[in-house]
Amino acid sequence: MAQLDLQQKLAILSDAARYDASCASSGTTRRDSTKGGLGSTEGSGICHAYAPDGRCISLLKILMTNFCIYDCAYCINRVSSNVQRARFSPDEVVQLTIEFYRRNYIEGLFLSSGVVQSPDKTMEDMVQIARRLREVEQFKGYIHLKTIPDADQRLIDQAGLYADRLSINVELPTDKSVQAYAPEKSPATIRKAMGAVKEKRAGSLDRSFRGKRPPKFAPAGQSTQMIVGADGSTDRTILGQSTSLYQGYKLRRVYYSAFSPIPDATAKLPLVKPPLVREHRLYQADWLLRFYGFDVGEITQARPDGNLDLEIDPKLAWALQNRAVFPVDVNNASREMLLRVPGFGTKTVGRILQTRRQRTLRYEDLMRLGALVKKAQPFITALGWTPGSLTDSANLRARFAPPPEQLQLI
Amino acid sequence: MHCVPLPMIGTDVAWRAAARRLIGARVKPADVLWDFDNQSPQLFESTVELPEPRRPMKVSKEFVALANTAVWHSDPQRFARLYALLWRLRKEPGLMQDRADPELAKLRQMEKNVRRCQHKMKAFVRFRDLRSDGPRRSFGAWFEPTHNTVEPTAQFFMRRFADMDWMIVTPDVTAQFKDGKIAFHEGREKPELPEDGAEALWGTYFCNIFNPARVKISAMTSEMPKKYWKNMPETQFIPGLIADAEKKVQEMREAAPTLPPERMAHIRKQLTAQAQPASWNMLEAEIAGFSEPGFSDRAVMGSGPRDANLMIVGEQPGDQEDLAGLPFVGPAGQVFRAAAGRVGLDADSAYLTNAVKHFKFQQRGKRRIHQNPSVREIDHCAWWLRTEVALVKPRLIVAMGASATRALTGSGTNLLKRRSTVETGVDDVPVFITVHPSHLLRLPDSERASAEAKFAADLQNIAEMSNSAVS
Numbered sequence: 001m002a003q004l005d006l007q008q009k010l011a012i013l014s015d016a017a018r019y020d021a022s023c024a025s026s027g028t029t030r031r032d033s034t035k036g037g038l039g040s041t042e043g044s045g046i047c048h049a050y051a052p053d054g055r056c057i058s059l060l061k062i063l064m065t066n067f068c069i070y071d072c073a074y075c076i077n078r079v080s081s082n083v084q085r086a087r088f089s090p091d092e093v094v095q096l097t098i099e100f101y102r103r104n105y106i107e108g109l110f111l112s113s114g115v116v117q118s119p120d121k122t123m124e125d126m127v128q129i130a131r132r133l134r135e136v137e138q139f140k141g142y143i144h145l146k147t148i149p150d151a152d153q154r155l156i157d158q159a160g161l162y163a164d165r166l167s168i169n170v171e172l173p174t175d176k177s178v179q180a181y182a183p184e185k186s187p188a189t190i191r192k193a194m195g196a197v198k199e200k201r202a203g204s205l206d207r208s209f210r211g212k213r214p215p216k217f218a219p220a221g222q223s224t225q226m227i228v229g230a231d232g233s234t235d236r237t238i239l240g241q242s243t244s245l246y247q248g249y250k251l252r253r254v255y256y257s258a259f260s261p262i263p264d265a266t267a268k269l270p271l272v273k274p275p276l277v278r279e280h281r282l283y284q285a286d287w288l289l290r291f292y293g294f295d296v297g298e299i300t301q302a303r304p305d306g307n308l309d310l311e312i313d314p315k316l317a318w319a320l321q322n323r324a325v326f327p328v329d330v331n332n333a334s335r336e337m338l339l340r341v342p343g344f345g346t347k348t349v350g351r352i353l354q355t356r357r358q359r360t361l362r363y364e365d366l367m368r369l370g371a372l373v374k375k376a377q378p379f380i381t382a383l384g385w386t387p388g389s390l391t392d393s394a395n396l397r398a399r400f401a402p403p404p405e406q407l408q409l410i
Numbered sequence: 411m412h413c414v415p416l417p418m419i420g421t422d423v424a425w426r427a428a429a430r431r432l433i434g435a436r437v438k439p440a441d442v443l444w445d446f447d448n449q450s451p452q453l454f455e456s457t458v459e460l461p462e463p464r465r466p467m468k469v470s471k472e473f474v475a476l477a478n479t480a481v482w483h484s485d486p487q488r489f490a491r492l493y494a495l496l497w498r499l500r501k502e503p504g505l506m507q508d509r510a511d512p513e514l515a516k517l518r519q520m521e522k523n524v525r526r527c528q529h530k531m532k533a534f535v536r537f538r539d540l541r542s543d544g545p546r547r548s549f550g551a552w553f554e555p556t557h558n559t560v561e562p563t564a565q566f567f568m569r570r571f572a573d574m575d576w577m578i579v580t581p582d583v584t585a586q587f588k589d590g591k592i593a594f595h596e597g598r599e600k601p602e603l604p605e606d607g608a609e610a611l612w613g614t615y616f617c618n619i620f621n622p623a624r625v626k627i628s629a630m631t632s633e634m635p636k637k638y639w640k641n642m643p644e645t646q647f648i649p650g651l652i653a654d655a656e657k658k659v660q661e662m663r664e665a666a667p668t669l670p671p672e673r674m675a676h677i678r679k680q681l682t683a684q685a686q687p688a689s690w691n692m693l694e695a696e697i698a699g700f701s702e703p704g705f706s707d708r709a710v711m712g713s714g715p716r717d718a719n720l721m722i723v724g725e726q727p728g729d730q731e732d733l734a735g736l737p738f739v740g741p742a743g744q745v746f747r748a749a750a751g752r753v754g755l756d757a758d759s760a761y762l763t764n765a766v767k768h769f770k771f772q773q774r775g776k777r778r779i780h781q782n783p784s785v786r787e788i789d790h791c792a793w794w795l796r797t798e799v800a801l802v803k804p805r806l807i808v809a810m811g812a813s814a815t816r817a818l819t820g821s822g823t824n825l826l827k828r829r830s831t832v833e834t835g836v837d838d839v840p841v842f843i844t845v846h847p848s849h850l851l852r853l854p855d856s857e858r859a860s861a862e863a864k865f866a867a868d869l870q871n872i873a874e875m876s877n878s879a880v881s
Contacts, residue, residue, distance in 0.1 A: 007614055014618040032569035040570040046533045047633065049644055051620035052652050054629025061619060069677045079677055080670035099608050100615075102549065102574065103537045150692060184681070188699030189692055260623035261659055267667040274623050351509040358508045365510030 004086050010096070012086040016066040016077050017112055019262070020169075021225055021255040023047075025058045025107035025142040028164040028220035037138030039101060039108070041164070045142075046107055059110040059144060060100055064088055064126055068114030072171070072182035073269050074230050076262040077114045083264055087116075090129045098137055108142030108164075109133065115148060123151035123159070130162035142220075149185070149193040156193065157217075160200055165220040165252070168193050170245070173238045177231035181268070194249040197222050201250070221252035228282060229275040230259040236306035239285055239296045246290065256282045281308040288315055291346050292339045311401045316342040319379055320397055326379040327387050330361050343375030375400065411441055412460070416489065418447040418582060419561065419594045422481045429477075429493055434463025439497050444489035469499055472506045476521050482558045483520040491517055527557045532566055534638045535578060538606040546589070548575040552600050552641055560585050564592055609643040616644035622655035623662075690716070693797050697767050700791075704781065705768040706732045712763030712798055713737055720760040720876040721804035723795065723814040725846055729778050732769035737762045742848035746810075749847070749866050755873040761802050765817035766791045783813060785822075792817040796836050806876050807839050811846030819843075830868055832875075842875065844868040 004012070026045035033039055047056030065087035066077040076083055088096075097109045111129060115122050126145055133139040145163040147156055160166055168190055172178050175187040197218065204217035224245060228238065242254040260274035285308060288294040292315070300306055302317040309317045319326065319342050328337050330352055338349045351369040355361060363385035367373050378390040378399075390396070414428045432442060437460075477492050495513060499505055508514060535551045542548035549571075553560075560583040567576065568587060577586040582597040630648075639645040697709045710727035713736050722738075730740035738746060738757070750757045765788055771778040783791075795817050799807065809815040816822030818835040828843050835841035845865065853861055 007611060010611060011614050011618050014615050018619045018621050033572040034569055036573065038571070038573050040566075042566070042569075046529070048533045049616060049642065050630040050634040051616065052627055052630050052648055052655070053621045053624045054626030054633075055621075056633065057616065057619060060615065062615075069681060071674075079674045082668045082671055096611070100612060102547070102571070103539070103606070103608055103612070104535050104551070105608075105612050153691060186692070186695065186699075189695040192691070192695035192698060258624070260621060261662040263662050264665065264668055265662065271663045276624055276626070354507055355509045358504055361510065368510045368512065368515040 006092060006096075009086045009088055009092070010062070012084055013063045013066060013088060014061065016063045016083070016114075017061045017110070019076065019257065019260070020061060020110070020112060020146070021055075021257045022144070022167060022223055022253065023056055023058045023061060023110065024144075024165070024220075024223070024253065026220070027252060028142060029216060031140045033138075033140050037140050038098070039139055039141035041107075041140065041142055048105055048107065058107045059142065060097055060106045060108070061110040062088070062093070062096075062112075064093065064111060064113035064122075064129070065116055066114050067116050069117075070115055070182065070184045072185065073266045074171075074181055074227055074259060074262075076264070078266070080266065081264045090125065090132060093129050094132050094137060097133060097141075098139065101139070101141055106141075108139075108144070110144040110146075112146035113148070119148040119150035120152050120155065123148045123155040127155055127159050127162065130159065134162045144220075147193060147197070149190045151193075153196055156196060157200060160197065160204075160217040161215055163218055165223060166197050166218045167223045167225070168197075169225045170241070171225075171227060172231055173226050173228075173233040173241045174231070177233065181230065191249075194222065194224070194245075194251075198249045222249070223251055223253040223255060225255040225257055227259050228256045228279055229272075230269055234300075234306035235278070235282060235285070235308045236296065236300040238282060239289065239299065242286060243289060243296055254286065256286070277310050278308070281310060281314060285314045293336055294318070294340075312397070313342070315340070316375065316400055323391055323396075326391050327381045328379065330366065330380050330382045331356055341376055341379050343372035343377075343379075345370070411443060412437055413443045413445055414489075415445045415448070418558070418596075421446070421558065422478050422562075425481050425489055425492070426474075426477065429496055430466055431460040431462060432493065433467050433496060433500070434465075435460045439490065439494040442490070442493060444493075446486065446489070449486075467496075467500065469496065470503075470506050473499060476506075476517060479521045479524050479562070480517050482524045482562055484557045485520060488517075488520060491520075524557050524559060524562075527555055528559045528563045528566075530638065531555050531559050531563045534634070534642055535567075536642055537576060538603040539608070540604065542575065544575075546573070546575050550577050550579070550601070550603050552579050552603065554637075554641065555580060556637070558582060561594060564594070568592055613644050613647055617647050617651060620651055622651070622658040625652060625655045627652065690801060693794065693801070697794055700768060702768075702787070704772075705770050708732055708735065708769075709767045710735055710737055710764065710769070711767065712761055712802075714761040715759065716761065716802055718759060718761035718802060719805045720808070720872070721799065721802055721806070722757075722760050722762050722808045723810060723818060724762070724764045725811050725813040725848075726764050726766035726783055727769045728780055729769065729771070732778075737764050741851060742846065745850055746847040749862065750869050750873075753866055753870040753873055755869050755876075760876075761798075761804060763795070763798060765795055765814045767794065785816065788813050788817050788822075799835075799837055799839060804839060806872070807835060807841045808872055809835075809841050809843050811849070814846075815841075815843050830871065842868075842872055844872075 024045055026043065028041050030043060031041050045058055047058050049057040051057060066083065067085050067087060068077045069079055071078045071080050093111065100106045111126055113122050113126055130143050130145055133143065143163045144165045144167065145159050147159060147166050147168050149168050170190055171182055171185065178185055178187050200217050204214050207213055226238065245251050245254055256279050258274035258276050258279040261271040265271050285299050288299055289296065298318055299314050300308065302309055302321050308314050319340065328341060330338065335349060335353060338344055338352060339346065348370045352361065355369065360383050362383045366376065366382065378387045378396055381387065412432065416424045480488055480492055491513070495517060505511060505514065531553065535553050537549035537551045540548040540550050560578060560580050564585045572590065575588045577584060579601055580597050584595045584597055586593050586595065694711060697711065700709065701707060710731050724738060727737060728740040728742065731737055747757050766783045770781045770783050772781055807818060809818045812822035812825045815825060818841045819833050829845060832840045832842050847865065850858060850861055850865060
């Protein structure tokens with residue numbers, strides 16, 4: 001086989017990496033290059049480009065190699081697939097990252113890998129790349145390392161010292177489906193590795209008796225990803241799993257990835273259109289869980305089958321089910337209650353609370369505060385507005401749901 | 411009427427200085443004309459130089475932050491709006507807290523637009539290598555921002571690219587960073603920048619990171635508006651990517667499943683040939699994943715050197731072991747350690763573990779009463795014990811009590827008959843069978859002395875056997 005050049009390798013290995021949803025480059029410590037080195041991180045991330053799939057390109061997201069000894073049914077790189085294989089040398093990854101970074105194409109590197117030889121060997125090579133970027137190139141940008149769960153704890157400890165974020169994918173929502181589709185992976189091992197990262201992070205925040213800080217360990221935290229729509233799990237199962245992940249392992253993010261067709265797919269998994277709307281609703285529900293004080297039971301109560309309503313967003317679905325608590329008065333409702341109003345986001349609620357200390361809010365003010373007034377209308381009262389019978393009207397759902405579509409004959 | 415000229419470069423400082431004097435002289439907003447960059451020369455120019463006020467007006471930090479950002483907006487009304495707000499702040503000090511005030515909301519909107527424009531500039535400036543010969547590398551970029559954001563955003567590029575020289579040319583202002591010093595000049599025409607090989611690599615990356623199965627064009631254009639496209643090398647591929655997406659997905663769907671490559675059989679064989687226990691890590695994770703009703707959630711792993719010659723296996727952790735997370739620390743463990751000490755058997759040099767790794771108990775009031783593990787549970791946990799044996803590779807294993815004996819030899823019956831003998835257990839390691847030390851705790855005093863002596867004799871035997879095994 002002819003030697004692949006850098007361009008071909010990059011094509012193969014970025015193609016293989018595109019199924020990882022995470023591209024975040026935010027939430028790490030502030031660093032810059034004014035005292036030497038290259039790069040900076042400033043709290044908020046930057047999306048340097050957008051692909052036509054609407055996803056942001058913030059990091060150089062590549063695999064170190066797409067050779068893999070595992071046979072996970074949903075994965076393009078599984079051992080039984082016939083995709084073309086390639087492997088970057090550590091030098092190539094370092095050079096690509098630095099040269100792209102200098103031209104302001106990226107915020108940093110997201111390095112993942114297929115498992116070659118053994119988990120330890122693979123992890124060691126990845127840590128090696130991160131170490132060279134940090135120590136030889138003095139790179140201050142963002143590094144996200146995908147950890148190999150079976151790798152030795154010592155290697156994961158090292159990875160956390162160089163990387164801003166570590167992630168381990170739980171892959172599928174239930175242990176049973178992991179066993180069915182990723183037979184070599186063990187959910188218990190994945191959880192243990194996540195637990196170890198959490199412990200290590202907690203330890204890195206403790207100051208010593210003299211007030212000294214230990215070295216920072218993965219300052220942007222850890223995240224994980226699960227594939228939605230490959231197995232039969234309901235949204236309730238998925239959200240329950242992410243709640244326990246957020247609580248148990250202090251994850252920063254759980255990413256949901258709609259299962260999308262891959263080249264050379266296995267016969268085990270049908271290639272359907274990726275459930276993008278479902279993925280979107282799951283993200284909305286995820287936000288409600290984390291920032292709006294909802295719990296899983298409330299979000300999924302609207303439908304008996306435990307799935308989210310695809311036509312309207314989960315907060316609106318909840319509000320329609322619980323009209324007894326509405327309308328709320330924006331001038332004296334509590335923050336908790338305001339957060340439950342459809343059309344109000346966390347920022348809007350903050351502004352409402354700030355402004356109503358000065359004066360009584362009028363209905364016209366709400367638009368200027370950033371509220372989606374049309375959506376909030378039936379659920380609020382303000383000076384100059386009361387919804388009257390709108391809150392309890394039978395066709396309220398129809399106001400928000402997309403209009404019914406004529407079935408096509410052919 | 412006062413006409414205030416404001417320069418293109420350093421607008422923020424100039425506006426603040428002018429506003430301070432105007433407000434100090436009580437000049438009404440209607441009496442001020444702002445002239446930005448000589449774009450609207452006034453007919454009636456005021457030549458009155460206003461003095462620096464003796465007691466400058468104090469405003470909240472929020473107003474300063476708002477003004478420092480909003481002055482960079484391209485709307486010609488921005489200076490007048492800011493001054494009008496400042497005028498109102500004299501009488502309404504709480505105004506900045508009113509998020510719904512229409513005037514303030516308009517300025518907030520401008521501030522937001524500038525912030526967004528700055529953010530997009532940070533994201534979409536594309537440098538090209540100018541190939542300098544000096545010690546510092548040199549890069550240049552052409553960019554067309556919507557608002558006057560070059561000056562406020564230059565700080566960001568200074569922090570990020572401190573170790574190289576760069577310049578960002580825009581129609582209005584040029585920022586040049588050379589040897590650690592920033593300078594702003596007049597803007598100019600689009601310069602000819604040399605071709606850069608990295609752009610082809612970047613294009614390859616852009617095309618391949620795109621997933622054709624989930625085309626969402628509006629999501630892309632809302633975040634990367636088309637006005638920026640002409641100065642970004644990767645955007646030339648977008649039409650082609652969108653056009654081919656549907657076809658590519660169709661091909662994926664229609665492709666028949668293929669046979670796995672030859673490599674696979676090879677790799678499978680290697681994987682299965684590997685010894686079952688991959689590592690201690692995996693073993694611990696497996697054990698930690700065990701949860702059954704009636705058992706404690708907490709696993710008590712073995713303790714001691716992981717290359718010990720002697721391995722001692724008890725039944726299961728007790729109440730105290732469960733709390734301490736260590737085996738053989740409760741009452742029975744103490745009996746064993748005392749007896750071992752008397753015959754010169756060093757318990758710390760042996761690997762101590764249990765047949766079952768979790769404490770099985772019944773809650774009675776505040777106390778947790780020990781329950782014997784069932785045969786099924788012992789057999790369930792035996793796999794882990796065998797893995798431990800394979801990892802430690804001891805020369806001799808001591809099975810204490812029926813549960814350990816069952817786990818190691820497959821049968822736990824007739825313990826007293828088999829006591830003090832050596833049997834061959836899993837992995838062909840010799841297993842010495844004896845009673846569990848907790849047995850001694852339950853005996854009446856009359857029988858205890860003889861039983862203790864017998865147990866001590868067993869330990870003596872073990873000490874000698876393990877010593878001879880070493881030598």
